[in-house]
Amino acid sequence: MLAPATRSVILLGPQPGPQPGSPSHQADVGRVLRELGARRPVALCTAGWQEREGEDEALAAQLGLPSVNLRLHRRSEELFAEDAELKEAYKARQLLLRHQQDFYRVRLDHADEAAHAIAVRHVEPELLEQERRVSVEFLRQLDRDHVERCRAIHAAFEQRWRPGDRPAVARHRRELRALIEPASALVIAGGHVASLFNRMELFDALGLAAEKHVIAWSAGAMVLTDRIVLFHDFPPYGKDIAQVLDAGFGVAPGLVVLPDPSRRIRMDDRAGIARFAQRLAPATCVAMDPGTHVVSEAGLVVRASATRLRTTGEPEIGWSG
Amino acid sequence: MTSRAIADLSAGPRTPEAVDGFFATHGFPIVEGPAITFVWRGEAEAVHLKHWVYGLPSSQSLARVEHTDVWHLTLGLPPASRVEYKFEVVRGGHGEWIQDPLNPNRARDPFGANSVAHGTGYAIPEWIQHDPRSPRGHLDEIPIDSQVFGRRSLGLYLPARFRRTRRYPLLIVHDGHDYLHYASLGPVLDNLIARLDIPDVIVALTSSPRRLVEYADDERHASFLTDEMVPYLQRLFPLDERPQSRCLMGASFGAVAALSTACRRPGFYGRLLLQSGSFAFTDIGDRNHRGALFDPVVAFINRFRGDPIAVAERVFVSCGMYESLIYENRSLVPMLQSTGMDVRYVEARDGHNWENWRDRLREGLSWLFPGPLLLVYE
Numbered sequence: 262m263l264a265p266a267t268r269s270v271i272l273l274g275p276q277p278g279p280q281p282g283s284p285s286h287q288a289d290v291g292r293v294l295r296e297l298g299a300r301r302p303v304a305l306c307t308a309g310w311q312e313r314e315g316e317d318e319a320l321a322a323q324l325g326l327p328s329v330n331l332r333l334h335r336r337s338e339e340l341f342a343e344d345a346e347l348k349e350a351y352k353a354r355q356l357l358l359r360h361q362q363d364f365y366r367v368r369l370d371h372a373d374e375a376a377h378a379i380a381v382r383h384v385e386p387e388l389l390e391q392e393r394r395v396s397v398e399f400l401r402q403l404d405r406d407h408v409e410r411c412r413a414i415h416a417a418f419e420q421r422w423r424p425g426d427r428p429a430v431a432r433h434r435r436e437l438r439a440l441i442e443p444a445s446a447l448v449i450a451g452g453h454v455a456s457l458f459n460r461m462e463l464f465d466a467l468g469l470a471a472e473k474h475v476i477a478w479s480a481g482a483m484v485l486t487d488r489i490v491l492f493h494d495f496p497p498y499g500k501d502i503a504q505v506l507d508a509g510f511g512v513a514p515g516l517v518v519l520p521d522p523s524r525r526i527r528m529d530d531r532a533g534i535a536r537f538a539q540r541l542a543p544a545t546c547v548a549m550d551p552g553t554h555v556v557s558e559a560g561l562v563v564r565a566s567a568t569r570l571r572t573t574g575e576p577e578i579g580w581s582g
Numbered sequence: 583m584t585s586r587a588i589a590d591l592s593a594g595p596r597t598p599e600a601v602d603g604f605f606a607t608h609g610f611p612i613v614e615g616p617a618i619t620f621v622w623r624g625e626a627e628a629v630h631l632k633h634w635v636y637g638l639p640s641s642q643s644l645a646r647v648e649h650t651d652v653w654h655l656t657l658g659l660p661p662a663s664r665v666e667y668k669f670e671v672v673r674g675g676h677g678e679w680i681q682d683p684l685n686p687n688r689a690r691d692p693f694g695a696n697s698v699a700h701g702t703g704y705a706i707p708e709w710i711q712h713d714p715r716s717p718r719g720h721l722d723e724i725p726i727d728s729q730v731f732g733r734r735s736l737g738l739y740l741p742a743r744f745r746r747t748r749r750y751p752l753l754i755v756h757d758g759h760d761y762l763h764y765a766s767l768g769p770v771l772d773n774l775i776a777r778l779d780i781p782d783v784i785v786a787l788t789s790s791p792r793r794l795v796e797y798a799d800d801e802r803h804a805s806f807l808t809d810e811m812v813p814y815l816q817r818l819f820p821l822d823e824r825p826q827s828r829c830l831m832g833a834s835f836g837a838v839a840a841l842s843t844a845c846r847r848p849g850f851y852g853r854l855l856l857q858s859g860s861f862a863f864t865d866i867g868d869r870n871h872r873g874a875l876f877d878p879v880v881a882f883i884n885r886f887r888g889d890p891i892a893v894a895e896r897v898f899v900s901c902g903m904y905e906s907l908i909y910e911n912r913s914l915v916p917m918l919q920s921t922g923m924d925v926r927y928v929e930a931r932d933g934h935n936w937e938n939w940r941d942r943l944r945e946g947l948s949w950l951f952p953g954p955l956l957l958v959y960e
Binding site: 275276277278309312338356363367370451452453454455456479480483491492493496497498499501506520521 | 743745747774777779824826924926944945946948949952954955956957958959960
């Protein structure tokens with residue numbers, strides 16, 4: 262297959278995964294591949310499934326085309342077994358990122374508590390509304406600062422260790438290029454979003470597939486946007502505030518992907534949705550249940566069928582892009 | 583407070599057939615909105631309700647429905663309450679404590695079993711039962727040779743998908759074997775891990791033959807855990823050695839041991855789960871009303887209250903509203919918060935018992951060790 266004239270980045274709602282208790286709905290990735298006219302094998306990335314990335318038989322059967330699994334998770338283990346220096350440096354970077362995430366999270370919690378404490382004051386509604394906006398802006402500032410600091414850590418790591426120049430990494434990337442080049446599309450499954458993001462970054466999977474259509478869902482879709490936003494309105498410990506994990510790869514810009522909203526978002530909390538959408542604006546917050554899709558070409562959404570979370574707090578069901 | 587069911591029985595013919603019908607058509611104790619009615623049937627001189635609800639008289643008499651062998655007592659019980667109790671049946675001047683023969687709900691503890699009354703809205707959590715979809719972790723006992731305490735047996739829980747290539751957080755559970763037997767800790771861990779509520783975790787289950795001494799702010803205990811047991815486990819298993827991946831947990835005196843050990847090794851344990859801690863203190867003098875057994879605890883808590891410092895990062899505290907220790911726990915929480923530690927405090931309408939501690943495990947463990955739930959999107 263020749264390189265597509267316009268690369269489509271197609272984001273889908275949740276598909277079946279390998280985890281026990283994972284959604285049991287039908288996969289629609291095969292239908293999307295057929296609509297794209299894909300006839301060659303596809304390159305498959307299931308690194309979000311971590312140690313279970315090889316358990317892809319059910320997914321491969323859904324594709325309707327032969328597939329080759331890039332095995333990025335396994336490759337990372339082989340790589341670190343071979344390059345101990347990079348492994349240590351990588352561990353140190355991840356530790357730093359985790360600390361930073363933790364501190365950002367503490368700041369978010371306190372900002373959220375402050376917003377609540379202000380919101381319950383008995384003052385004029387206009388003043389309260391003004392302060393509410395300030396509270397949202399404060400969260401936006403924390404998010405921006407966090408993403409900038411994440412980017413700085415990644416850049417420093419890249420500059421100091423130049424992974425692409427290291428023999429083991431370069432060899433894996435050559436092998437991956439050989440697998441991806443003949444493929445008609447890169448298909449990225451969901452799973453553990455941090456694990457997936459880290460492996461894709463380590464092997465520059467998107468760089469190697471720069472000319473390919475990309476089809477991704479859930480965690481796979483999240484990593485393609487500008488910001489990876491973690492969220493769950495029903496955690497077992499009561500409540501939680503959404504947080505940015507990191508900057509994403511940005512091939513589907515201007516979107517915040519929110520997979521599986523039926524199970525993860527309190528959709529009747531209009532004030533909460535408004536605050537969330539305002540916090541992440543101007544990005545479009547897209548809630549993606551099974552069967553939904555968003556197609557992005559050249560950085561613009563060209564069509565969609567999903568739910569957009571408006572800054573007014575109203576979900577726009579059937580948003581078409 | 584009166585029971586409609588008892589009123590109906592009293593207003594009826596009260597024949598043996600009518601009484602049989604009453605028992606055949608009700609579950610016991612009878613829960614009618616905020617009223618709960620305890621019922622016992624039989625011949626006796628007196629029947630008393632014995633419970634452990636702090637704030638109510640610990641013994642209350644049941645009244646007899648005239649011309650029947652039905653005894654009853656109605657109490658107001660706030661929603662979501664859970665109360666453990668027994669009946670004292672007095673015959674021939676002698677009282678015998680028995681479980682409620684009409685109530686199938688039982689709670690076991692090291693001293694036997696009690697009957698359990700569930701108020702409106704209380705439900706046994708479904709995540710405490712074994713779920714066939716949750717792979718079972720591996721439970722084992724290993725010996726540990728301690729210079730402090732000699733040879734001891736240590737219970738171990740390894741997650742079902744344990745891999746040597748991963749690093750695991752370590753949860754140290756005081757009275758861990760009791761948590762297994764009376765608080766369903768095994769299935770709870772299996773389920774919370776399978777549902778991504780908590781990460782795969784290695785759990786060390788400790789038990790002490792002299793817990794009231796060793797758990798009462800004893801340096802030997804802190805040394806045993808920190809200088810011997812943790813390094814020993816680090817040699818055996820791939821443990822994440824960061825403080826935020828180490829948690830001390832315990833209930834009652836076990837909670838004292840957890841807090842005391844963390845205070846003796848500030849910064850070593852990043853997480854604490856303290857359930858119904860026996861955190862006795864005094865505002866003046868050095869002897870608490872609880873007696874001499876608590877003297878070392880009082881000294882420790884008084885010291886901590888005098889100079890509270892951040893010894894961990896996150897602390898989850900829970901206590902039952904129906905236990906006398908609610909005062910001590912409510913008093914401790916602001917002290918903990920004042921240090922800058924991230925503290926979450928939860929109260930339940932329950933008493934000083936294992937099922938109360940069991941019911942709080944999901945919230946406590948998932949807050950201290952959040953699982954990949956927030957990171958996994960299929």
